[in-house]
Amino acid sequence: MGLLIIDESRCKKDSLCVRECPMAIIKLKDGDGFPEIAPGSEAVCNDCGHCVAICPHDALDHARVPKERSPLIDKDLEITGDQAVQFLRSRRSVRFFKDQAVEREKLQRLIEIARYAPTGGNRQLVEWVVFTDRDQIKGIAEHTVTWMRKVLEKAPQSVPPYFPLIVGAWDMGYDSVTWSAPVLLLASAPREVNTGLVDLTLALSYLELAAPKFGLGTCWAGVVCGAMQGSASVREAMGLPEGHPHYYPMMLGYSKPKYVRLPERKAPKITWR
Ligand SMILES: Cc1cc2nc3c(=O)[nH]c(=O)nc-3n(C[C@H](O)[C@H](O)[C@H](O)COP(=O)(O)O)c2cc1C
The missing domain is CATH 3.30.70.20 (Alpha-Beta Plaits)
Structure with missing residues:
Protein backbone atom coordinates (compact mmCIF):
# COMPACT_ATOMS: atom_id res chain seq x y z
CA MET A 1 0.00 0.00 0.00
CA SER A 70 -5.95 14.24 12.58
CA PRO A 71 -9.21 15.63 13.96
CA LEU A 72 -11.46 18.02 12.09
CA ILE A 73 -11.01 21.69 13.07
CA ASP A 74 -13.76 22.57 15.53
CA LYS A 75 -15.06 26.01 14.49
CA ASP A 76 -16.63 26.44 17.94
CA LEU A 77 -13.16 26.43 19.47
CA GLU A 78 -11.82 29.23 17.31
CA ILE A 79 -10.78 32.32 19.26
CA THR A 80 -11.15 35.96 18.31
CA GLY A 81 -8.23 38.26 17.52
CA ASP A 82 -8.66 40.00 20.91
CA GLN A 83 -8.65 36.65 22.67
CA ALA A 84 -5.48 35.65 20.81
CA VAL A 85 -3.74 38.90 21.77
CA GLN A 86 -4.70 38.58 25.43
CA PHE A 87 -3.73 34.92 25.46
CA LEU A 88 -0.28 35.70 24.04
CA ARG A 89 0.30 38.85 26.10
CA SER A 90 -0.71 37.19 29.36
CA ARG A 91 2.09 34.65 29.15
CA ARG A 92 4.42 35.37 32.08
CA SER A 93 7.65 34.01 33.46
CA VAL A 94 6.63 32.39 36.72
CA ARG A 95 9.22 32.24 39.49
CA PHE A 96 7.08 31.35 42.49
CA PHE A 97 5.61 27.89 42.63
CA LYS A 98 3.22 26.13 44.98
CA ASP A 99 4.74 23.39 47.08
CA GLN A 100 2.88 20.80 45.04
CA ALA A 101 4.14 18.03 42.77
CA VAL A 102 3.02 18.11 39.13
CA GLU A 103 1.27 14.98 37.92
CA ARG A 104 3.19 12.99 35.31
CA GLU A 105 0.06 12.84 33.11
CA LYS A 106 -0.02 16.66 32.96
CA LEU A 107 3.65 16.81 32.03
CA GLN A 108 3.10 14.15 29.38
CA ARG A 109 0.09 16.13 28.06
CA LEU A 110 2.09 19.36 27.81
CA ILE A 111 4.93 17.64 25.98
CA GLU A 112 2.38 16.07 23.64
CA ILE A 113 1.07 19.59 22.90
CA ALA A 114 4.60 20.91 22.36
CA ARG A 115 5.18 18.39 19.56
CA TYR A 116 2.72 20.29 17.38
CA ALA A 117 5.20 23.18 17.16
CA PRO A 118 6.76 23.40 13.70
CA THR A 119 10.14 21.77 13.10
CA GLY A 120 12.54 22.35 10.21
CA GLY A 121 11.67 19.86 7.45
CA ASN A 122 9.05 18.41 9.84
CA ARG A 123 11.84 16.30 11.34
CA GLN A 124 10.30 16.23 14.84
CA LEU A 125 13.48 15.21 16.62
CA VAL A 126 13.13 17.28 19.81
CA GLU A 127 13.69 15.11 22.90
CA TRP A 128 12.84 15.73 26.55
CA VAL A 129 14.41 15.00 29.92
CA VAL A 130 12.04 15.64 32.84
CA PHE A 131 13.19 16.12 36.44
CA THR A 132 10.54 15.88 39.15
CA ASP A 133 12.79 15.02 42.07
CA ARG A 134 13.37 18.13 44.17
CA ASP A 135 16.74 16.92 45.48
CA GLN A 136 17.93 16.33 41.93
CA ILE A 137 16.75 19.80 40.86
CA LYS A 138 18.42 21.35 43.91
CA GLY A 139 21.59 19.45 42.99
CA ILE A 140 21.50 20.98 39.50
CA ALA A 141 21.06 24.45 41.00
CA GLU A 142 23.99 23.75 43.33
CA HIS A 143 26.23 22.60 40.45
CA THR A 144 25.23 25.80 38.63
CA VAL A 145 26.18 27.99 41.60
CA THR A 146 29.51 26.14 41.94
CA TRP A 147 30.23 26.91 38.28
CA MET A 148 29.22 30.56 38.81
CA ARG A 149 31.59 30.85 41.77
CA LYS A 150 34.45 29.51 39.63
CA VAL A 151 33.70 31.95 36.81
CA LEU A 152 33.43 34.82 39.32
CA GLU A 153 36.80 33.87 40.76
CA LYS A 154 38.54 33.50 37.39
CA ALA A 155 37.08 36.37 35.40
CA PRO A 156 34.95 38.64 37.61
CA GLN A 157 34.89 41.37 34.93
CA SER A 158 33.39 39.10 32.29
CA VAL A 159 30.30 37.92 34.16
CA PRO A 160 26.81 39.45 33.97
CA PRO A 161 25.88 41.62 37.00
CA TYR A 162 23.36 39.08 38.28
CA PHE A 163 26.02 36.39 38.93
CA PRO A 164 27.09 37.73 42.38
CA LEU A 165 23.43 38.33 43.26
CA ILE A 166 22.47 34.73 42.51
CA VAL A 167 25.48 33.34 44.40
CA GLY A 168 24.83 35.69 47.33
CA ALA A 169 21.16 34.69 47.43
CA TRP A 170 22.13 31.00 47.32
CA ASP A 171 24.43 31.52 50.32
CA MET A 172 21.46 32.98 52.18
CA GLY A 173 19.40 29.88 51.39
CA TYR A 174 17.50 31.34 48.44
CA ASP A 175 17.42 29.55 45.06
CA SER A 176 17.18 32.05 42.20
CA VAL A 177 18.71 29.52 39.78
CA THR A 178 15.77 27.12 39.53
CA TRP A 179 13.43 29.11 41.80
CA SER A 180 12.73 25.93 43.82
CA ALA A 181 10.59 24.72 40.91
CA PRO A 182 9.17 21.22 41.39
CA VAL A 183 9.90 20.35 37.74
CA LEU A 184 12.83 21.05 35.47
CA LEU A 185 12.52 20.19 31.79
CA LEU A 186 15.28 19.90 29.26
CA ALA A 187 14.44 20.01 25.56
CA SER A 188 17.23 18.99 23.21
CA ALA A 189 17.89 18.04 19.61
CA PRO A 190 20.59 16.00 17.89
CA ARG A 191 23.52 17.42 15.95
CA GLU A 192 22.20 16.37 12.52
CA VAL A 193 19.22 18.73 12.90
CA ASN A 194 20.59 22.08 11.75
CA THR A 195 17.36 23.78 12.91
CA GLY A 196 17.60 22.03 16.30
CA LEU A 197 17.78 25.12 18.53
CA VAL A 198 14.87 26.78 16.73
CA ASP A 199 12.83 23.57 16.82
CA LEU A 200 13.25 23.04 20.54
CA THR A 201 12.73 26.74 21.32
CA LEU A 202 9.40 26.65 19.49
CA ALA A 203 8.43 23.45 21.30
CA LEU A 204 9.22 25.06 24.65
CA SER A 205 7.24 28.13 23.62
CA TYR A 206 4.20 26.00 22.80
CA LEU A 207 4.57 24.23 26.14
CA GLU A 208 4.94 27.55 27.96
CA LEU A 209 1.82 28.96 26.32
CA ALA A 210 -0.25 25.86 27.08
CA ALA A 211 0.94 25.47 30.70
CA PRO A 212 -1.33 28.13 32.33
CA LYS A 213 -4.39 26.30 31.03
CA PHE A 214 -3.36 23.49 33.39
CA GLY A 215 -2.71 25.88 36.30
CA LEU A 216 1.01 25.64 35.63
CA GLY A 217 3.66 28.30 35.20
CA THR A 218 7.03 28.14 33.51
CA CYS A 219 10.27 30.09 33.32
CA TRP A 220 13.13 29.68 30.87
CA ALA A 221 16.18 28.52 32.81
CA GLY A 222 18.80 30.69 31.13
CA VAL A 223 21.16 30.55 34.10
CA VAL A 224 21.15 26.76 34.03
CA CYS A 225 21.61 26.85 30.25
CA GLY A 226 24.68 29.10 30.63
CA ALA A 227 26.08 26.72 33.22
CA MET A 228 25.47 23.77 30.88
CA GLN A 229 27.49 25.56 28.21
CA GLY A 230 30.34 26.21 30.65
CA SER A 231 30.38 23.14 32.86
CA ALA A 232 30.53 19.45 31.96
CA SER A 233 29.27 18.54 35.43
CA VAL A 234 26.11 20.62 34.94
CA ARG A 235 25.60 19.05 31.49
CA GLU A 236 25.99 15.63 33.07
CA ALA A 237 23.64 16.45 35.96
CA MET A 238 21.07 17.58 33.38
CA GLY A 239 21.28 14.21 31.60
CA LEU A 240 21.87 15.85 28.23
CA PRO A 241 21.59 13.08 25.61
CA GLU A 242 24.83 12.19 23.80
CA GLY A 243 25.25 14.04 20.51
CA HIS A 244 22.72 16.78 21.38
CA PRO A 245 24.44 20.18 21.01
CA HIS A 246 21.08 21.99 20.92
CA TYR A 247 19.29 22.33 24.26
CA TYR A 248 17.38 24.59 26.63
CA PRO A 249 16.05 23.98 30.15
CA MET A 250 12.78 25.29 31.55
CA MET A 251 11.34 25.39 35.07
CA LEU A 252 7.73 24.45 35.70
CA GLY A 253 5.28 24.12 38.58
CA TYR A 254 1.88 25.19 39.86
CA SER A 255 1.86 29.01 39.73
CA LYS A 256 1.54 31.06 42.87
CA PRO A 257 1.19 34.56 41.34
CA LYS A 258 -2.03 35.82 39.77
CA TYR A 259 -1.38 38.65 37.32
CA VAL A 260 -3.93 41.34 36.63
CA ARG A 261 -2.27 43.44 33.87
CA LEU A 262 -0.50 42.90 30.58
CA PRO A 263 2.80 44.81 30.89
CA GLU A 264 3.91 47.01 27.99
CA ARG A 265 7.00 46.21 25.91
CA LYS A 266 9.32 48.30 23.75
CA ALA A 267 8.00 49.40 20.39
CA PRO A 268 9.28 47.07 17.65
CA LYS A 269 12.18 48.26 15.54
CA ILE A 270 11.09 47.63 11.95
CA THR A 271 12.84 48.33 8.71
CA TRP A 272 10.31 48.45 5.86
CA ARG A 273 11.96 47.89 2.51
C1 LIG B 1 15.91 32.58 26.80
C2 LIG B 1 15.43 33.06 28.13
C3 LIG B 1 16.15 32.78 29.27
C4 LIG B 1 15.68 33.19 30.52
N1 LIG B 1 16.36 32.83 31.65
C5 LIG B 1 15.87 33.17 32.86
C6 LIG B 1 16.51 32.73 34.06
O1 LIG B 1 17.51 32.00 34.04
N2 LIG B 1 15.98 33.09 35.26
C7 LIG B 1 14.86 33.87 35.33
O2 LIG B 1 14.43 34.15 36.44
N3 LIG B 1 14.22 34.31 34.21
C8 LIG B 1 14.69 33.96 32.99
N4 LIG B 1 14.04 34.36 31.85
C9 LIG B 1 12.80 35.15 31.94
C10 LIG B 1 12.98 36.59 31.47
O3 LIG B 1 13.65 37.32 32.46
C11 LIG B 1 11.58 37.13 31.18
O4 LIG B 1 11.09 36.50 30.03
C12 LIG B 1 11.53 38.63 30.95
O5 LIG B 1 11.94 39.34 32.11
C13 LIG B 1 10.13 39.10 30.57
O6 LIG B 1 9.15 38.70 31.50
P1 LIG B 1 7.91 37.80 31.03
O7 LIG B 1 8.48 36.50 30.51
O8 LIG B 1 7.06 37.59 32.23
O9 LIG B 1 7.22 38.54 29.95
C14 LIG B 1 14.50 33.96 30.60
C15 LIG B 1 13.77 34.23 29.44
C16 LIG B 1 14.21 33.78 28.23
C17 LIG B 1 13.39 34.03 27.00
Missing part, protein backbone atom coordinates in the same frame (compact mmCIF):
# COMPACT_ATOMS: atom_id res chain seq x y z
CA GLY A 2 1.24 3.51 -0.87
CA LEU A 3 1.40 6.50 1.45
CA LEU A 4 -1.75 8.13 0.05
CA ILE A 5 -5.04 6.33 0.41
CA ILE A 6 -7.75 7.86 -1.76
CA ASP A 7 -11.44 7.18 -1.23
CA GLU A 8 -12.44 7.30 -4.89
CA SER A 9 -16.13 7.57 -4.00
CA ARG A 10 -15.46 10.90 -2.29
CA CYS A 11 -12.54 12.40 -4.21
CA LYS A 12 -13.56 15.32 -6.47
CA LYS A 13 -10.18 15.50 -8.22
CA ASP A 14 -10.11 19.21 -7.33
CA SER A 15 -6.30 19.17 -7.07
CA LEU A 16 -6.32 20.89 -3.66
CA CYS A 17 -3.91 18.25 -2.35
CA VAL A 18 -1.80 18.54 -5.51
CA ARG A 19 -1.38 22.31 -5.08
CA GLU A 20 -0.90 22.12 -1.31
CA CYS A 21 1.92 19.54 -1.22
CA PRO A 22 5.11 21.52 -0.34
CA MET A 23 7.21 18.82 -1.94
CA ALA A 24 5.14 18.88 -5.15
CA ILE A 25 5.05 15.09 -5.26
CA ILE A 26 1.27 14.63 -5.49
CA LYS A 27 -0.11 14.43 -9.04
CA LEU A 28 -3.42 13.46 -10.59
CA LYS A 29 -2.78 10.08 -12.19
CA ASP A 30 -2.43 10.49 -15.97
CA GLY A 31 -3.36 14.18 -15.61
CA ASP A 32 -7.05 13.69 -14.77
CA GLY A 33 -7.20 10.63 -12.53
CA PHE A 34 -7.18 10.33 -8.74
CA PRO A 35 -4.34 11.88 -6.74
CA GLU A 36 -1.25 9.77 -6.15
CA ILE A 37 2.30 10.33 -5.06
CA ALA A 38 4.39 10.34 -8.21
CA PRO A 39 6.06 6.93 -8.55
CA GLY A 40 9.47 6.90 -6.85
CA SER A 41 8.76 10.07 -4.84
CA GLU A 42 7.40 8.61 -1.60
CA ALA A 43 10.78 8.91 0.11
CA VAL A 44 10.57 12.69 -0.40
CA CYS A 45 7.33 13.00 1.63
CA ASN A 46 8.08 14.69 4.97
CA ASP A 47 4.78 13.67 6.56
CA CYS A 48 3.65 17.29 7.05
CA GLY A 49 0.03 16.20 6.60
CA HIS A 50 -0.99 19.23 4.54
CA CYS A 51 -2.77 16.91 2.09
CA VAL A 52 -4.80 15.42 4.96
CA ALA A 53 -5.45 18.91 6.41
CA ILE A 54 -6.76 20.42 3.19
CA CYS A 55 -9.08 17.80 1.71
CA PRO A 56 -12.64 19.04 2.38
CA HIS A 57 -14.23 15.83 1.06
CA ASP A 58 -12.79 13.41 3.64
CA ALA A 59 -11.35 11.59 0.63
CA LEU A 60 -7.66 11.46 1.44
CA ASP A 61 -5.77 9.51 4.08
CA HIS A 62 -2.03 9.21 4.65
CA ALA A 63 -0.44 6.06 6.02
CA ARG A 64 1.90 7.94 8.37
CA VAL A 65 -0.38 10.92 9.19
CA PRO A 66 -3.66 9.06 9.54
CA LYS A 67 -6.96 10.90 9.30
CA GLU A 68 -8.21 9.17 12.44
CA ARG A 69 -5.51 10.95 14.45
Whole structure:
Protein backbone atom coordinates (compact mmCIF):
# COMPACT_ATOMS: atom_id res chain seq x y z
CA MET A 1 0.00 0.00 0.00
CA GLY A 2 1.24 3.51 -0.87
CA LEU A 3 1.40 6.50 1.45
CA LEU A 4 -1.75 8.13 0.05
CA ILE A 5 -5.04 6.33 0.41
CA ILE A 6 -7.75 7.86 -1.76
CA ASP A 7 -11.44 7.18 -1.23
CA GLU A 8 -12.44 7.30 -4.89
CA SER A 9 -16.13 7.57 -4.00
CA ARG A 10 -15.46 10.90 -2.29
CA CYS A 11 -12.54 12.40 -4.21
CA LYS A 12 -13.56 15.32 -6.47
CA LYS A 13 -10.18 15.50 -8.22
CA ASP A 14 -10.11 19.21 -7.33
CA SER A 15 -6.30 19.17 -7.07
CA LEU A 16 -6.32 20.89 -3.66
CA CYS A 17 -3.91 18.25 -2.35
CA VAL A 18 -1.80 18.54 -5.51
CA ARG A 19 -1.38 22.31 -5.08
CA GLU A 20 -0.90 22.12 -1.31
CA CYS A 21 1.92 19.54 -1.22
CA PRO A 22 5.11 21.52 -0.34
CA MET A 23 7.21 18.82 -1.94
CA ALA A 24 5.14 18.88 -5.15
CA ILE A 25 5.05 15.09 -5.26
CA ILE A 26 1.27 14.63 -5.49
CA LYS A 27 -0.11 14.43 -9.04
CA LEU A 28 -3.42 13.46 -10.59
CA LYS A 29 -2.78 10.08 -12.19
CA ASP A 30 -2.43 10.49 -15.97
CA GLY A 31 -3.36 14.18 -15.61
CA ASP A 32 -7.05 13.69 -14.77
CA GLY A 33 -7.20 10.63 -12.53
CA PHE A 34 -7.18 10.33 -8.74
CA PRO A 35 -4.34 11.88 -6.74
CA GLU A 36 -1.25 9.77 -6.15
CA ILE A 37 2.30 10.33 -5.06
CA ALA A 38 4.39 10.34 -8.21
CA PRO A 39 6.06 6.93 -8.55
CA GLY A 40 9.47 6.90 -6.85
CA SER A 41 8.76 10.07 -4.84
CA GLU A 42 7.40 8.61 -1.60
CA ALA A 43 10.78 8.91 0.11
CA VAL A 44 10.57 12.69 -0.40
CA CYS A 45 7.33 13.00 1.63
CA ASN A 46 8.08 14.69 4.97
CA ASP A 47 4.78 13.67 6.56
CA CYS A 48 3.65 17.29 7.05
CA GLY A 49 0.03 16.20 6.60
CA HIS A 50 -0.99 19.23 4.54
CA CYS A 51 -2.77 16.91 2.09
CA VAL A 52 -4.80 15.42 4.96
CA ALA A 53 -5.45 18.91 6.41
CA ILE A 54 -6.76 20.42 3.19
CA CYS A 55 -9.08 17.80 1.71
CA PRO A 56 -12.64 19.04 2.38
CA HIS A 57 -14.23 15.83 1.06
CA ASP A 58 -12.79 13.41 3.64
CA ALA A 59 -11.35 11.59 0.63
CA LEU A 60 -7.66 11.46 1.44
CA ASP A 61 -5.77 9.51 4.08
CA HIS A 62 -2.03 9.21 4.65
CA ALA A 63 -0.44 6.06 6.02
CA ARG A 64 1.90 7.94 8.37
CA VAL A 65 -0.38 10.92 9.19
CA PRO A 66 -3.66 9.06 9.54
CA LYS A 67 -6.96 10.90 9.30
CA GLU A 68 -8.21 9.17 12.44
CA ARG A 69 -5.51 10.95 14.45
CA SER A 70 -5.95 14.24 12.58
CA PRO A 71 -9.21 15.63 13.96
CA LEU A 72 -11.46 18.02 12.09
CA ILE A 73 -11.01 21.69 13.07
CA ASP A 74 -13.76 22.57 15.53
CA LYS A 75 -15.06 26.01 14.49
CA ASP A 76 -16.63 26.44 17.94
CA LEU A 77 -13.16 26.43 19.47
CA GLU A 78 -11.82 29.23 17.31
CA ILE A 79 -10.78 32.32 19.26
CA THR A 80 -11.15 35.96 18.31
CA GLY A 81 -8.23 38.26 17.52
CA ASP A 82 -8.66 40.00 20.91
CA GLN A 83 -8.65 36.65 22.67
CA ALA A 84 -5.48 35.65 20.81
CA VAL A 85 -3.74 38.90 21.77
CA GLN A 86 -4.70 38.58 25.43
CA PHE A 87 -3.73 34.92 25.46
CA LEU A 88 -0.28 35.70 24.04
CA ARG A 89 0.30 38.85 26.10
CA SER A 90 -0.71 37.19 29.36
CA ARG A 91 2.09 34.65 29.15
CA ARG A 92 4.42 35.37 32.08
CA SER A 93 7.65 34.01 33.46
CA VAL A 94 6.63 32.39 36.72
CA ARG A 95 9.22 32.24 39.49
CA PHE A 96 7.08 31.35 42.49
CA PHE A 97 5.61 27.89 42.63
CA LYS A 98 3.22 26.13 44.98
CA ASP A 99 4.74 23.39 47.08
CA GLN A 100 2.88 20.80 45.04
CA ALA A 101 4.14 18.03 42.77
CA VAL A 102 3.02 18.11 39.13
CA GLU A 103 1.27 14.98 37.92
CA ARG A 104 3.19 12.99 35.31
CA GLU A 105 0.06 12.84 33.11
CA LYS A 106 -0.02 16.66 32.96
CA LEU A 107 3.65 16.81 32.03
CA GLN A 108 3.10 14.15 29.38
CA ARG A 109 0.09 16.13 28.06
CA LEU A 110 2.09 19.36 27.81
CA ILE A 111 4.93 17.64 25.98
CA GLU A 112 2.38 16.07 23.64
CA ILE A 113 1.07 19.59 22.90
CA ALA A 114 4.60 20.91 22.36
CA ARG A 115 5.18 18.39 19.56
CA TYR A 116 2.72 20.29 17.38
CA ALA A 117 5.20 23.18 17.16
CA PRO A 118 6.76 23.40 13.70
CA THR A 119 10.14 21.77 13.10
CA GLY A 120 12.54 22.35 10.21
CA GLY A 121 11.67 19.86 7.45
CA ASN A 122 9.05 18.41 9.84
CA ARG A 123 11.84 16.30 11.34
CA GLN A 124 10.30 16.23 14.84
CA LEU A 125 13.48 15.21 16.62
CA VAL A 126 13.13 17.28 19.81
CA GLU A 127 13.69 15.11 22.90
CA TRP A 128 12.84 15.73 26.55
CA VAL A 129 14.41 15.00 29.92
CA VAL A 130 12.04 15.64 32.84
CA PHE A 131 13.19 16.12 36.44
CA THR A 132 10.54 15.88 39.15
CA ASP A 133 12.79 15.02 42.07
CA ARG A 134 13.37 18.13 44.17
CA ASP A 135 16.74 16.92 45.48
CA GLN A 136 17.93 16.33 41.93
CA ILE A 137 16.75 19.80 40.86
CA LYS A 138 18.42 21.35 43.91
CA GLY A 139 21.59 19.45 42.99
CA ILE A 140 21.50 20.98 39.50
CA ALA A 141 21.06 24.45 41.00
CA GLU A 142 23.99 23.75 43.33
CA HIS A 143 26.23 22.60 40.45
CA THR A 144 25.23 25.80 38.63
CA VAL A 145 26.18 27.99 41.60
CA THR A 146 29.51 26.14 41.94
CA TRP A 147 30.23 26.91 38.28
CA MET A 148 29.22 30.56 38.81
CA ARG A 149 31.59 30.85 41.77
CA LYS A 150 34.45 29.51 39.63
CA VAL A 151 33.70 31.95 36.81
CA LEU A 152 33.43 34.82 39.32
CA GLU A 153 36.80 33.87 40.76
CA LYS A 154 38.54 33.50 37.39
CA ALA A 155 37.08 36.37 35.40
CA PRO A 156 34.95 38.64 37.61
CA GLN A 157 34.89 41.37 34.93
CA SER A 158 33.39 39.10 32.29
CA VAL A 159 30.30 37.92 34.16
CA PRO A 160 26.81 39.45 33.97
CA PRO A 161 25.88 41.62 37.00
CA TYR A 162 23.36 39.08 38.28
CA PHE A 163 26.02 36.39 38.93
CA PRO A 164 27.09 37.73 42.38
CA LEU A 165 23.43 38.33 43.26
CA ILE A 166 22.47 34.73 42.51
CA VAL A 167 25.48 33.34 44.40
CA GLY A 168 24.83 35.69 47.33
CA ALA A 169 21.16 34.69 47.43
CA TRP A 170 22.13 31.00 47.32
CA ASP A 171 24.43 31.52 50.32
CA MET A 172 21.46 32.98 52.18
CA GLY A 173 19.40 29.88 51.39
CA TYR A 174 17.50 31.34 48.44
CA ASP A 175 17.42 29.55 45.06
CA SER A 176 17.18 32.05 42.20
CA VAL A 177 18.71 29.52 39.78
CA THR A 178 15.77 27.12 39.53
CA TRP A 179 13.43 29.11 41.80
CA SER A 180 12.73 25.93 43.82
CA ALA A 181 10.59 24.72 40.91
CA PRO A 182 9.17 21.22 41.39
CA VAL A 183 9.90 20.35 37.74
CA LEU A 184 12.83 21.05 35.47
CA LEU A 185 12.52 20.19 31.79
CA LEU A 186 15.28 19.90 29.26
CA ALA A 187 14.44 20.01 25.56
CA SER A 188 17.23 18.99 23.21
CA ALA A 189 17.89 18.04 19.61
CA PRO A 190 20.59 16.00 17.89
CA ARG A 191 23.52 17.42 15.95
CA GLU A 192 22.20 16.37 12.52
CA VAL A 193 19.22 18.73 12.90
CA ASN A 194 20.59 22.08 11.75
CA THR A 195 17.36 23.78 12.91
CA GLY A 196 17.60 22.03 16.30
CA LEU A 197 17.78 25.12 18.53
CA VAL A 198 14.87 26.78 16.73
CA ASP A 199 12.83 23.57 16.82
CA LEU A 200 13.25 23.04 20.54
CA THR A 201 12.73 26.74 21.32
CA LEU A 202 9.40 26.65 19.49
CA ALA A 203 8.43 23.45 21.30
CA LEU A 204 9.22 25.06 24.65
CA SER A 205 7.24 28.13 23.62
CA TYR A 206 4.20 26.00 22.80
CA LEU A 207 4.57 24.23 26.14
CA GLU A 208 4.94 27.55 27.96
CA LEU A 209 1.82 28.96 26.32
CA ALA A 210 -0.25 25.86 27.08
CA ALA A 211 0.94 25.47 30.70
CA PRO A 212 -1.33 28.13 32.33
CA LYS A 213 -4.39 26.30 31.03
CA PHE A 214 -3.36 23.49 33.39
CA GLY A 215 -2.71 25.88 36.30
CA LEU A 216 1.01 25.64 35.63
CA GLY A 217 3.66 28.30 35.20
CA THR A 218 7.03 28.14 33.51
CA CYS A 219 10.27 30.09 33.32
CA TRP A 220 13.13 29.68 30.87
CA ALA A 221 16.18 28.52 32.81
CA GLY A 222 18.80 30.69 31.13
CA VAL A 223 21.16 30.55 34.10
CA VAL A 224 21.15 26.76 34.03
CA CYS A 225 21.61 26.85 30.25
CA GLY A 226 24.68 29.10 30.63
CA ALA A 227 26.08 26.72 33.22
CA MET A 228 25.47 23.77 30.88
CA GLN A 229 27.49 25.56 28.21
CA GLY A 230 30.34 26.21 30.65
CA SER A 231 30.38 23.14 32.86
CA ALA A 232 30.53 19.45 31.96
CA SER A 233 29.27 18.54 35.43
CA VAL A 234 26.11 20.62 34.94
CA ARG A 235 25.60 19.05 31.49
CA GLU A 236 25.99 15.63 33.07
CA ALA A 237 23.64 16.45 35.96
CA MET A 238 21.07 17.58 33.38
CA GLY A 239 21.28 14.21 31.60
CA LEU A 240 21.87 15.85 28.23
CA PRO A 241 21.59 13.08 25.61
CA GLU A 242 24.83 12.19 23.80
CA GLY A 243 25.25 14.04 20.51
CA HIS A 244 22.72 16.78 21.38
CA PRO A 245 24.44 20.18 21.01
CA HIS A 246 21.08 21.99 20.92
CA TYR A 247 19.29 22.33 24.26
CA TYR A 248 17.38 24.59 26.63
CA PRO A 249 16.05 23.98 30.15
CA MET A 250 12.78 25.29 31.55
CA MET A 251 11.34 25.39 35.07
CA LEU A 252 7.73 24.45 35.70
CA GLY A 253 5.28 24.12 38.58
CA TYR A 254 1.88 25.19 39.86
CA SER A 255 1.86 29.01 39.73
CA LYS A 256 1.54 31.06 42.87
CA PRO A 257 1.19 34.56 41.34
CA LYS A 258 -2.03 35.82 39.77
CA TYR A 259 -1.38 38.65 37.32
CA VAL A 260 -3.93 41.34 36.63
CA ARG A 261 -2.27 43.44 33.87
CA LEU A 262 -0.50 42.90 30.58
CA PRO A 263 2.80 44.81 30.89
CA GLU A 264 3.91 47.01 27.99
CA ARG A 265 7.00 46.21 25.91
CA LYS A 266 9.32 48.30 23.75
CA ALA A 267 8.00 49.40 20.39
CA PRO A 268 9.28 47.07 17.65
CA LYS A 269 12.18 48.26 15.54
CA ILE A 270 11.09 47.63 11.95
CA THR A 271 12.84 48.33 8.71
CA TRP A 272 10.31 48.45 5.86
CA ARG A 273 11.96 47.89 2.51
C1 LIG B 1 15.91 32.58 26.80
C2 LIG B 1 15.43 33.06 28.13
C3 LIG B 1 16.15 32.78 29.27
C4 LIG B 1 15.68 33.19 30.52
N1 LIG B 1 16.36 32.83 31.65
C5 LIG B 1 15.87 33.17 32.86
C6 LIG B 1 16.51 32.73 34.06
O1 LIG B 1 17.51 32.00 34.04
N2 LIG B 1 15.98 33.09 35.26
C7 LIG B 1 14.86 33.87 35.33
O2 LIG B 1 14.43 34.15 36.44
N3 LIG B 1 14.22 34.31 34.21
C8 LIG B 1 14.69 33.96 32.99
N4 LIG B 1 14.04 34.36 31.85
C9 LIG B 1 12.80 35.15 31.94
C10 LIG B 1 12.98 36.59 31.47
O3 LIG B 1 13.65 37.32 32.46
C11 LIG B 1 11.58 37.13 31.18
O4 LIG B 1 11.09 36.50 30.03
C12 LIG B 1 11.53 38.63 30.95
O5 LIG B 1 11.94 39.34 32.11
C13 LIG B 1 10.13 39.10 30.57
O6 LIG B 1 9.15 38.70 31.50
P1 LIG B 1 7.91 37.80 31.03
O7 LIG B 1 8.48 36.50 30.51
O8 LIG B 1 7.06 37.59 32.23
O9 LIG B 1 7.22 38.54 29.95
C14 LIG B 1 14.50 33.96 30.60
C15 LIG B 1 13.77 34.23 29.44
C16 LIG B 1 14.21 33.78 28.23
C17 LIG B 1 13.39 34.03 27.00
